[in-house]
Amino acid sequence: MEIFIAGLTIFVLAVFVGFEVITKVPPLLHTPLMSGANAFSGVTLIGALVAAGVNEPILARILGVTAVALATTNVVGGFLVTHRMLQMFRRKS
Amino acid sequence: MVIDLSIVNFVYLVAVVLFILGLKGLSHPRTAVRGNLMGASGMLIAIVVTLFDQNIVRFEFIVMGLLIGTVLGAAFAFRIAMTSMPQLVALFNGLGGAASMLVAGAALEQELTGTNSLGLQFTMASGISALIGSITLLGSLVAFGKLQGLITESPVLMPGRHILNITLGLISIGLIVWLVLDSSNSLPFWILVGVAALFGITLVIPIGGADMPVVISLLNSYSGLAASATGFVLQNNMLIIAGALVGAAGIILTRIMCKAMNRSLINVLLAGVGAVATSPTQDNEVYEGKVKSTSADEVAMLLEDARRVVIVPGYGMAVAQAQFAVRDFTSLLETKGVEVEFAIHPVAGRMPGHMNVLLAEVNIPYEKLREMDDINPTFEQTDVVLVIGANDVVNPVARDNDDPGNPIAGMPILDVDHARTVVVIKRSLSPGFAGIPNPLFAAENCLMLFADAKQAAFDLAAAIKEL
Numbered sequence: 001m002e003i004f005i006a007g008l009t010i011f012v013l014a015v016f017v018g019f020e021v022i023t024k025v026p027p028l029l030h031t032p033l034m035s036g037a038n039a040f041s042g043v044t045l046i047g048a049l050v051a052a053g054v055n056e057p058i059l060a061r062i063l064g065v066t067a068v069a070l071a072t073t074n075v076v077g078g079f080l081v082t083h084r085m086l087q088m089f090r091r092k093s
Numbered sequence: 094m095v096i097d098l099s100i101v102n103f104v105y106l107v108a109v110v111l112f113i114l115g116l117k118g119l120s121h122p123r124t125a126v127r128g129n130l131m132g133a134s135g136m137l138i139a140i141v142v143t144l145f146d147q148n149i150v151r152f153e154f155i156v157m158g159l160l161i162g163t164v165l166g167a168a169f170a171f172r173i174a175m176t177s178m179p180q181l182v183a184l185f186n187g188l189g190g191a192a193s194m195l196v197a198g199a200a201l202e203q204e205l206t207g208t209n210s211l212g213l214q215f216t217m218a219s220g221i222s223a224l225i226g227s228i229t230l231l232g233s234l235v236a237f238g239k240l241q242g243l244i245t246e247s248p249v250l251m252p253g254r255h256i257l258n259i260t261l262g263l264i265s266i267g268l269i270v271w272l273v274l275d276s277s278n279s280l281p282f283w284i285l286v287g288v289a290a291l292f293g294i295t296l297v298i299p300i301g302g303a304d305m306p307v308v309i310s311l312l313n314s315y316s317g318l319a320a321s322a323t324g325f326v327l328q329n330n331m332l333i334i335a336g337a338l339v340g341a342a343g344i345i346l347t348r349i350m351c352k353a354m355n356r357s358l359i360n361v362l363l364a365g366v367g368a369v370a371t372s373p374t375q376d377n378e379v380y381e382g383k384v385k386s387t388s389a390d391e392v393a394m395l396l397e398d399a400r401r402v403v404i405v406p407g408y409g410m411a412v413a414q415a416q417f418a419v420r421d422f423t424s425l426l427e428t429k430g431v432e433v434e435f436a437i438h439p440v441a442g443r444m445p446g447h448m449n450v451l452l453a454e455v456n457i458p459y460e461k462l463r464e465m466d467d468i469n470p471t472f473e474q475t476d477v478v479l480v481i482g483a484n485d486v487v488n489p490v491a492r493d494n495d496d497p498g499n500p501i502a503g504m505p506i507l508d509v510d511h512a513r514t515v516v517v518i519k520r521s522l523s524p525g526f527a528g529i530p531n532p533l534f535a536a537e538n539c540l541m542l543f544a545d546a547k548q549a550a551f552d553l554a555a556a557i558k559e560l
Contacts, residue, residue, distance in 0.1 A: 004214045007325055007333055014334040018341025021113060024120040027439055027464055030346060030446030033119050034313055035182050036129055037342040040112060041189040041316040043136065043335040044196050046143040047327050051199035052158055053149030057206050063199035065154040071192035072162020073169070074185050079133040080170035081181065086129055088453040089122040 032085045039078025045071035096145040104142040105331035111135030112335055116342075122459055139331060175454045176411050179309055179444040183236040186312045190229025193319035193336075194286060197222035197326045201279050211276040218325035220269035223285045226319040231293030233312050239302055240443060246302030248365040254299060255363070261292040299365045303408070303485075303526035305443050307350045307361045314343020346445045353439035353465075355491075355503040366500065366527070376530045380522055383535035387542050389549060392479075392516050393556035396422075399476035401432045403468065405507055407441055409482020409519070410546050411451055418550030419481065420455040425557045434461050436468045436478075436507050438486040465507055472511040480509060480517040482546045484525030489533055500527045515539045518549045 025033045048071050051064025111131045118128015149155070173181045197219045204211055238244040251257065265288055272281040300308055317339025324332030351358050360366070396402055404423065410416060423433045435457065441448040449462050472478065480487055490496075491504040509515050510533055517534060520543060524530060533539055542549055 001214075003328060004325070007214075007328065007330070010330055011321060011324075011333050011337050014337035015341050017113060018116075018338040019345065021116045021120075021338075022342045022345050024117070026120065027349075027437070027446055028449045028459055028462060029119050029122065029125055030349075031178060031182075031444060031450045032125065032129070032446070033116075033342060034310070034346065034445060035178070035185070036115070036119065036132060037313060037339045038182055038185045038189065038316070039136070040132065040335045041186070041313075041320050041339040042192065043139065043332055044189065044193040044320045044323050045136075046139055047196040047200070047323055047329060047332060048158070048192060049140065049143050049155055050146050050148050050327075051196055051203070052154045053146070053151055054203060055150050057202055060199040060203040061154055063195045063202065065158040067192040067195035067199065068155060068158025069161040069165070070188040070195070072159050073166040074162075074188045074192065075136055076163045076166030077169045077181075078166070078185055079129060079136070080167055081173065081178075082129045083126065083133075084170060085175075085178075085450055085453075086122070086126045088450065088456075089125060089459050 029089070032082045032089075035078055035085065036082040039075050039082065042071045042074035042078060045075055096142065101142050101146070102330070104138055108135035108139040109331060109334045111138075112338060116338065175450055176414070177241075178450060179305060179442075179447060180237050180240040182444060183233045183240060183309050183312065186309070186316045187230045187233030187237070189316035190226040190233065190312075190319045193316070193323040194223050194226025194230070197226070197323050198279070198282060198286070200326050201282055205277075205279060213273060215326060216273045216276050217269065218322050219282060220272045220285060222319055222322035222326060223282055224265050224269065224289045225315050225322060227286045227289035228293040228296065229312055229315040229319055231290040232297040232308070232315070233293075235294055235297040236305060236308050236312065240305060248301045249298045250365045251295075251299070254295060258292070258295055261288060261295065264288050265292065296362070300362065301366055301526065302443070303440075304361050304366065306440055306445055306447075307347055307358070309444050310343050310346035310350055311358075312343075314340050314347060317341075317343060350440060350445060353505060355501070355505065376522065376524075379530040379532050380535050384522065385540050387516065387540040389542065389544075389552035390556045392540070392542055393553055393560060395477050395514060395516065396426055396431065396479075396553070397429060397557060397560050399431055401434075401471075401475050402426060402477045402479060403434050403436050403472065403475050403509075403512070405436045405438075405478060405480045405483050405487060405509060406448055406452065407438075407481065407483025407486065408443065409484075411442060411448070411482070413482060413546035415481065415546035415550045416451050416455045418547055418554060420457055422550060422554035422557055423457070425554060429557075434463050434468065436465065436509075437462055438465055438483070438507055441483065441486065465505060469508050472508050475512040476514065478509040478512040478515045480515065480519075481550070482518065484519070484531055485527045487533055488525070488527070488529070488531045490529065490531070500529060509533070510536055510538070513538065516542055518542045518544060518546055520545060
């Protein structure tokens with residue numbers, strides 16, 4: 001229970017930090033915000049890596065490697081496409 | 094080599110700080126590229142330090158997964174057209190949700206091989222991860238299908254859908270309780286994944302195409318919450334925090350989108366707006382004998398004589414792929430000394446901010462892309478407003494709050510009717526998503542240019558050149 005409350009504390013505080021930071025993003029950049037945040041949610045990759053690297057059971061490893069592939073697509077694709085979009089918003093002179 | 098756990102957690106802390114600074118960078122176009130790179134480097138160091146985890150004993154599967162994901166992700170990112178960005182984000186949301194669900198499943202399968210009994214936090218969080226992750230996956234796939242035109246964009250309203258949704262919700266709760274009480278096998282987890290998948294479909298399929306900005310924002314939030322839930326399964330703070338940040342971003346965007354339509358989230362999710370067609374008699378009353386049609390040559394002359402022109406782009410412009418041609422005639426106007434700006438309604442396009450990206454892609458400087466609240470007071474000093482493929486967001490009926498049958502009552506709109514002249518480029522007088530006629534088209538100061546948006550923009554450019 002103690003561990004759960006510690007986790008919950010971190011979760012709630014992070015939600016507040018998220019609200020504070022993200023309200024300041026102008027509508028102009030809402031699409032890149034979304035694709036960038038999208039890449040963040042691929043952070044589950046770090047859990048997937050551990051699952052894919054275990055020896056037993058084989059089922060966990062199969063689930064893990066699938067998760068690694070999906071999460072990596074999300075992370076790599078998310079950051080790259082955000083970069084591609086943000087390049088377009090550079091000041092043109 | 095194995096690194097001490099406290100070092101791993103310290104690196105995670107650095108990564109989380111980079112995430113937050115990265116999001117902060119997105120508050121201005123000048124710092125945004127750097128912000129995104131900071132986020133990406135945070136992710137990279139988190140991945141690298143995780144590879145030293147003591148539980149990882151074999152790497153061949155990991156390398157395989159990383160390679161597949163990198164190739165797929167890069168291919169998507171470089172090849173996607175900007176008009177298809179909503180589909181891509183929907184798809185990525187789904188992948189993130191699925192990955193979180195699978196990680197929770199893998200952790201569960203692994204724990205079940207041990208002798209330790211599973212804790213309440215572990216089973217509960219696994220169940221929630223399965224529920225949210227699976228809803229996110231299938232909900233996103235349905236949204237993807239709608240946006241890509243693979244399934245109908247109009248709301249699919251099944252009879253008894255509310256009862257079906259309530260039933261699926263109750264079954265899901267029941268399965269989580271089963272998982273918590275009986276931690277001897279993973280059966281309830283995988284049944285839950287299946288039920289939640291069905292739930293994801295029934296939740297998104299009744300929602301119409303123009304409401305997709307809300308759906309994508311909400312699914313974005315879910316993909317973050319699924320990651321957080323998996324963080325509780327693995328007791329990993331990095332996952333909890335990053336997931337919470339994404340969850341917050343999605344909720345903020347969902348709220349902004351709902352406000353821009355003056356509708357509650359419940360109304361967007363459940364009402365099936367867009368399923369009813371307008372009655373032709375209502376159309377005749379509004380339009381009969383009052384609509385004035387114009388030609389590209391006439392509009393070109395109007396534009397050239399104007400001092401200030403505002404362009405209102407809608408989803409119709411994106412569908413017709415008219416943005417390049419629009420850019421061409423706006424730069425022609427600018428060389429002739431006309432001031433041109435763009436008025437962007439928050440729900441223009443199929444995802445938050447979509448229209449800005451489409452216009453930035455054709456090199457229109459972002460200073461010219463003005464938000465609704467910002468540009469509304471300037472319409473009175475505007476000589477010509479050019480509405481291209483937009484309808485409901487410029488419908489003055491939205492100001493009429495008293496009519497109970499008005500589906501867009503109270504929706505914030507662009508006050509284009511305050512300008513001296515309004516020119517609407519549209520193929521016909523057909524209604525927008527709200528399914529109601531637009532009295533703007535019959536207004537004294539409004540001219541209709543009946544044409545395909547792309548063709549009209551080409552004709553305008555040609556006509557302006559000739560002047």
